[in-house]
Amino acid sequence: MSDPLLGAQADPDVLAALKASVWEWLEAVPDPEIPVISVVDLGIVRDVEITAADAGQALCCTVVITPTYSGCPAMRLIADEITAVLQDKGLPQVAIRTQLAPAWNTDWMSEKGRRNLKQYGIAPPAQQVIDIRGISARQQVAPQVQCPHCGSMQTVCVSQFGSTSCKSLYQCKDCREPFDYFKAH
Numbered sequence: 001m002s003d004p005l006l007g008a009q010a011d012p013d014v015l016a017a018l019k020a021s022v023w024e025w026l027e028a029v030p031d032p033e034i035p036v037i038s039v040v041d042l043g044i045v046r047d048v049e050i051t052a053a054d055a056g057q058a059l060c061c062t063v064v065i066t067p068t069y070s071g072c073p074a075m076r077l078i079a080d081e082i083t084a085v086l087q088d089k090g091l092p093q094v095a096i097r098t099q100l101a102p103a104w105n106t107d108w109m110s111e112k113g114r115r116n117l118k119q120y121g122i123a124p125p126a127q128q129v130i131d132i133r134g135i136s137a138r139q140q141v142a143p144q145v146q147c148p149h150c151g152s153m154q155t156v157c158v159s160q161f162g163s164t165s166c167k168s169l170y171q172c173k174d175c176r177e178p179f180d181y182f183k184a185h
């Protein structure tokens, strides 16, 4: 029996299929700080590389990740989690490469990630929208944010710092509920 994970049999089709599977598996790895979002939906997984090894050797899978901010303490945890999941799927050689440039920004968050965040009660980050004064949503100190509970736009920023420094605390004037806003940057 030939093992498709061994380099000797690694034809391009096998490598492409394996790469697609790896992306799928990574979608099941949650972000440690916001467990409703996977590392893929958060946009921190930048690339997956499968490199064929010498004949008879196992393939090596390299996952390229960009932290949400430099020095993010959760990155070690994320790297371990990714390695464990992929090894569990039968990939013996997993490498994690951290790429700092270009820096992660909130526009890399997927639509699914934004939806999940909203369902979790956190207003998703404003996307790079330029308003009439030529100021981008990311540059605004307190952009207009939709209430994740009732959908009202009648909200006010209560504090620039919410439960963590990457969030601000808002309150809805309609349903009165306070909520976190994931700051755009």
Ligand SMILES: [Zn+2]
Binding pocket: 147, 148, 149, 150, 151, 152, 172, 173, 174, 175, 176, 177
């Ligand atoms: Zn509301």
